[in-house]
Amino acid sequence: MKLLLASASPRRRELLAGLDIPFTVVSVNAAESYPSNLAAGDIPLYISREKAEAYIPQLHPDELLLTADTIVWLHDTMLGKPADLDDARRMLRLLSGNTHQVYTGVTFTRLDASTGLPVMQSLVDVTDVTFRELTDDEIDYYVTRYRPLDKAGAYGIQEYIGYIGVTSIHGSYFNVMGLPVHRLHRFLS
Helix, strand or coil: CEEEEECCCHHHHHHHHCCCCCCEEECCCCCCCCCCCCCCCHHHHHHHHHHHHHHHHHCCCCEEEEEEEEEEEECCEEECCCCCHHHHHHHHHHHCCCEEEEEEEEEEEEECCCCCCEEEEEEEEEEEEEECCCCHHHHHHHHHHHCCCCCHHHCCCCCHHHHHHEEEEECCHHHHHCCCHHHHHHHHC
16 A cells, blocks of 8 residues: 655654655645544544545545644643744743643544445554753743744754753653654554
């Protein structure tokens, strides 16, 4: 089967490429909204399935579609992508000195060979990330220089703020980047 990655994220492309499995990047237009009764890992799982649903009309029988979504969860609150640089600063101040969870929902979708109906298999991975207390100058430097507007929780662990601020992680580092590749490898194997 041909593997399709429906993602605009350069980090997801880089991580999937690291598995040495050929894939094609496709675009999908799906709203990243979710029902208000969902929490924690149910949110990115729901959104990854919505992305898959949006692409199904274009899916061929010899293709396997991979869709994903990542969120940051802190004190029963979801931190998505910041609206602007001030929102990014606000999020980083919230994360400062705290442990939060990063959840990634992944959905694999294929068409059943006999019925032609879509078959979805999904998973959720979680990683605990602890930040030391960050100074306002460190936050401002990071937000101004790296402009993390496309990142859940307003940070990339593989960037400056991760280098200086993350004191511990429990779980997959790559999940924090946006794709639990260890679980994908097992699934694809």
